[in-house]
Amino acid sequence: MNPLLKNLLLGEIIVLLVIVSLIAGHALLLSFRERRRMVPNRVALDALAMASVGGADARMRAVGLLSRTRRSLRIQALLDVALVVEGRARAELREVADELGITRDAHRLLHHRRWWKRVTGARVLMGLGEAPRVDLLDDERIEVQQVAIAWISEADDPPALDRLVRFAGAAIPLLRFVAQDSLLRLGPTAMPPLRNRLEQLSGIHRPDERQTVEILALLEVAEGMGDPELTEAALPFMSNGSAQVRASAVGVMAAFGGRKNERRAAGALSDIDPLVRAAAARALGSMGAWKNGHVVRDHLSDRDPLVRREAAIALGRMGPVGRILLRDAASWDGPGASLAAQMLEVQGPVGQVTR
Amino acid sequence: MTSFARGMLVTFEGFLLVYFASVNLFYLVQLLLAGLEVREHQKRLRLDPLWRVLDSSVAPRITVLSPAHNEQLTIISSVRALLGLDYPNLRVVVINDGSGDATLEVLLQAFDLRVAPGALGHIDTERVRGVYRSPSHPHLIVVDKENGGKADALNAGLNQVRTDLVCAIDADTLIERDALQRMVRPFLLEESGVLAAGGTIRVANGSKIVAGRVVEAKVPRRWLARVQVVEYLRAFLFGRTGWNRMGGNLIVSGAFGLFKTEDLIAAGGYEADTVGEDAELVARLRRNARLEGRSDRVVFVPDPVAWTEVPSRFRTLRRQRARWHRGLAQVLSRHRRMIFNPRFGALGLVVMPYFLLVELIAPVIESMGLAALAIGIPAGFVNTEFAIAYFLVAYGLGAIVSLAALLAEEVTYHRYRRARSRIRLVLAALAENTGYRQLTVLWRFQGLIEFLRRREHWGHMERAGFEGAASTEIAPDQAR
Numbered sequence: 001m002n003p004l005l006k007n008l009l010l011g012e013i014i015v016l017l018v019i020v021s022l023i024a025g026h027a028l029l030l031s032f033r034e035r036r037r038m039v040p041n042r043v044a045l046d047a048l049a050m051a052s053v054g055g056a057d058a059r060m061r062a063v064g065l066l067s068r069t070r071r072s073l074r075i076q077a078l079l080d081v082a083l084v085v086e087g088r089a090r091a092e093l094r095e096v097a098d099e100l101g102i103t104r105d106a107h108r109l110l111h112h113r114r115w116w117k118r119v120t121g122a123r124v125l126m127g128l129g130e131a132p133r134v135d136l137l138d139d140e141r142i143e144v145q146q147v148a149i150a151w152i153s154e155a156d157d158p159p160a161l162d163r164l165v166r167f168a169g170a171a172i173p174l175l176r177f178v179a180q181d182s183l184l185r186l187g188p189t190a191m192p193p194l195r196n197r198l199e200q201l202s203g204i205h206r207p208d209e210r211q212t213v214e215i216l217a218l219l220e221v222a223e224g225m226g227d228p229e230l231t232e233a234a235l236p237f238m239s240n241g242s243a244q245v246r247a248s249a250v251g252v253m254a255a256f257g258g259r260k261n262e263r264r265a266a267g268a269l270s271d272i273d274p275l276v277r278a279a280a281a282r283a284l285g286s287m288g289a290w291k292n293g294h295v296v297r298d299h300l301s302d303r304d305p306l307v308r309r310e311a312a313i314a315l316g317r318m319g320p321v322g323r324i325l326l327r328d329a330a331s332w333d334g335p336g337a338s339l340a341a342q343m344l345e346v347q348g349p350v351g352q353v354t355r
Numbered sequence: 356m357t358s359f360a361r362g363m364l365v366t367f368e369g370f371l372l373v374y375f376a377s378v379n380l381f382y383l384v385q386l387l388l389a390g391l392e393v394r395e396h397q398k399r400l401r402l403d404p405l406w407r408v409l410d411s412s413v414a415p416r417i418t419v420l421s422p423a424h425n426e427q428l429t430i431i432s433s434v435r436a437l438l439g440l441d442y443p444n445l446r447v448v449v450i451n452d453g454s455g456d457a458t459l460e461v462l463l464q465a466f467d468l469r470v471a472p473g474a475l476g477h478i479d480t481e482r483v484r485g486v487y488r489s490p491s492h493p494h495l496i497v498v499d500k501e502n503g504g505k506a507d508a509l510n511a512g513l514n515q516v517r518t519d520l521v522c523a524i525d526a527d528t529l530i531e532r533d534a535l536q537r538m539v540r541p542f543l544l545e546e547s548g549v550l551a552a553g554g555t556i557r558v559a560n561g562s563k564i565v566a567g568r569v570v571e572a573k574v575p576r577r578w579l580a581r582v583q584v585v586e587y588l589r590a591f592l593f594g595r596t597g598w599n600r601m602g603g604n605l606i607v608s609g610a611f612g613l614f615k616t617e618d619l620i621a622a623g624g625y626e627a628d629t630v631g632e633d634a635e636l637v638a639r640l641r642r643n644a645r646l647e648g649r650s651d652r653v654v655f656v657p658d659p660v661a662w663t664e665v666p667s668r669f670r671t672l673r674r675q676r677a678r679w680h681r682g683l684a685q686v687l688s689r690h691r692r693m694i695f696n697p698r699f700g701a702l703g704l705v706v707m708p709y710f711l712l713v714e715l716i717a718p719v720i721e722s723m724g725l726a727a728l729a730i731g732i733p734a735g736f737v738n739t740e741f742a743i744a745y746f747l748v749a750y751g752l753g754a755i756v757s758l759a760a761l762l763a764e765e766v767t768y769h770r771y772r773r774a775r776s777r778i779r780l781v782l783a784a785l786a787e788n789t790g791y792r793q794l795t796v797l798w799r800f801q802g803l804i805e806f807l808r809r810r811e812h813w814g815h816m817e818r819a820g821f822e823g824a825a826s827t828e829i830a831p832d833q834a835r
Contacts, residue, residue, distance in 0.1 A: 002740050005740060005743055005744055005747065008744070008747050008748075008751075009743075009747055009751075012751040012754075012755065015755050016754060016755060016758060016785075019755065019758040019759060019761075019762050020758065020781055022762055022765075023758070023761060023762050023765050023777060023781065024777075026762075026765050026766055026769075027765065027769075027774065027777055030769060116398055116402055119402045120402065123402070142544065143402060171546045172543075172544070172545075173415075173542065173543045173545075173546075174540075174543035174544050177413060177414070177415075177543055180413040181411045181413055181414075184411070184412065184413065220413055221413070224412050224413065308472075309472045313472060339472050342470050342471055342472050343471075345469050345470045345471075
């Protein structure tokens with residue numbers, strides 16, 4: 001055989017054997033590791049859980065046990081327990097972490113050149129209830145910024161919360177999402193900075209793309225909170241130049257409800273843009289605003305199909321009055337009649353539709 | 356033999372060797388890049404817990420579109436599994452595409468469906484006979500329409516969508532509970548925007564399935580299905596992952612893909628007159644984005660998993676592979692202006708040329724090589740050394756790439772936990788290149804001929820349900 005071919009064949013056989021050996025080796029290593037790790041991992045978790053509720057003795061026992069385990073395992077166990085404890089228990093955990101040098105190491109990791117090390121440092125310190133590091137919000141990596149945003153939401157620090165609210169307008173969707181989610185989890189604490197930012201933005205009648213993104217994100221949070229303070233802050237956006245913003249503002253009105261907001265939503269039914277009219281119909285439906293039922297019924301013959309559809313669904317959610325109005329509309333001519341008939345069918349004999 | 360003919364033969368032999376050496380070299384580069392990509396992805400995942408997406412009311416809203424045609428045996432468990440996915444803002448739209456069996460009736464009964472206000476109507480489709488909602492399952496919508504094929508059914512479903520993202524699946528696809536949480540990540544991570552994301556499709560044959568979920572991955576007993584496990588692992592873990600770093604993917608599997616709704620609607624939805632509607636859609640979305648100066652990123656995400664049953668009979672597999680290849684030929688033909696066109700960046704200069712010169716043409720060249728050997732060796736035109744070199748380059752390196760894909764599976768997701776499963780897969784990877792690969796070459800060649808003869812139909816679909824044992828034909832997808 002040609003020596004070149006012989007070498008090629010030999011080379012291929014060697015590579016194949018190496019890959020097969022790697023597969024077998026990895027499989028063996030994996031099962032060995034799993035067996036080896038399972039017990040210490042459980043022991044570490046148990047020790048930390050006990051330390052978080054058990055006082056000095058339990059703490060000393062946890063330190064003794066954990067100091068004999070690998071560093072990565074210690075950190076993982078600490079993060080797992082920190083996720084589910086608060087207050088005094090978290091303080092106990094922190095003492096264990098201090099004694100094991102984990103806190104010191106985590107602080108050092110925040111300045112590490114590798115982004116995943118910085119993320120680990122931030123997560124450990126956040127888990128231990130340390131004061132948030134606002135400077136991490138300016139990190140070059142999204143992954144680190146993401147943890148920093150979540151960390152800020154753990155603290156009651158007004159300047160930091162102002163920064164958090166600003167992230168609702170971040171260009172990167174992940175940061176925007178984490179900021180929105182953090183604001184919702186914060187609840188009432190997030191209200192003042194959120195209201196302030198909405199008030200600042202309410203002066204912009206024709207927002208650019210970036211501003212629109214921020215306004216929509218904040219209005220979505222406001223809708224999720226459903227607080228009267230935020231409803232008032234969202235009110236100016238009902239006359240904003242952007243139809244998307246107006247539609248979103250109507251949603252905020254619906255989230256809190258009440259007669260005043262019903263009237264506002266009913267007013268939005270005469271908006272020039274179908275997106276807003278559809279949002280208004282949806283809002284009236286979700287508020288069960290049966291007193292405005294006849295206005296909604298009139299929109300069963302709206303020129304836009306989306307509005308007609310939302311009006312039918314809204315009437316379906318308005319109880320007996322909505323049902324009467326649907327029956328009335330079912331006898332009309334035109335597309336509104338079939339929509340009304342379909343809604344009556346969805347509701348069944350006496351039921352009420354959910355969305 | 357004349358010296359001219361001999362010279363031609365030697366030239367052809369040389370061309371074959373260079374062609375297959377280049378293709379395999381390309382695969383090795385792709386393998387390397389896939390390794391880097393998976394490593395980075397795994398690191399991100401370890402540090403980024405998914406719980407935030409899991410229970411957030413502001414998570415991107417997703418609608419799952421599940422077209423169903425004659426699925427009465429499996430539709431209820433499929434829909435229940437979809438409604439039980441771990442994702443906070445989820446809607447499910449099931450489209451009954453003119454089923455001749457009792458698909459609609461079983462749905463109506465199981466979910467207490469009632470007629471509801473109809474479509475919003477962005478895209479033209481076959482006539483929609485009714486839209487149904489369920490008072491007990493408010494996130495479920497069922498669209499009943501006249502038969503128009505999978506693409507038409509997806510378009511009818513798309514007309515009902517009001518969410519930010521839309522996930523297209525096959526009705527017989529089993530999606531893992533956390534798959535959507537994982538799949539949504541690229542849409543959150545990229546500022547310039549991602550057009551679409553695809554997840555991994557794995558072979559469900561032989562695995563333990565309970566209530567529409569794969570609870571234990573096992574290697575199928577039937578050899579034909581087993582060899583497809585290797586094929587799918589190679590295509591997804593190494594092929595598509597590698598493309599993430601080489602100009603983006605051209606194919607998002609029709610069995611499991613996530614898209615931005617507004618892009619999909621702006622593009623006019625799926626093309627109903629092609630059998631490769633998933634690849635065609637991605638090519639069109641990417642072309643539109645490029646022409647409008649937007650990002651045309653199409654990402655493959657390795658960790659969200661959907662399971663599908665692959666054909667375990669030769670006849671069904673032959674039809675499927677021929678159809679896939681016909682679909683690929685249609686896509687490349689429709690979008691031929693993008694090939695080698697610098698205006699489309701990496702898509703025009705790397706991705707499309709690869710699919711033309713390697714995916715589409717390879718069966719022709721490989722068939723010619725096989726024919727040359729079959730005729731040449733007995734006739735004494737081809738020397739033995741060439742024959743050995745051909746097999747070593749074309750198939751030996753192929754076996755290395757398949758085994759490398761198994762290694763990637765082992766060090767990353769290691770779903771096949773039993774030693775017996777691993778051994779079976781290694782044997783299948785080694786055996787794949789002798790017999791099975793040559794058959795797929797012929798089937799793909801047949802697909803190319805069907806394309807040239809303008810054959811358009813999908814062929815007969817056989818379904819028996821996951822808990823059943825018979826063969827199932829899955830949606831178009833280039834598993835390479």
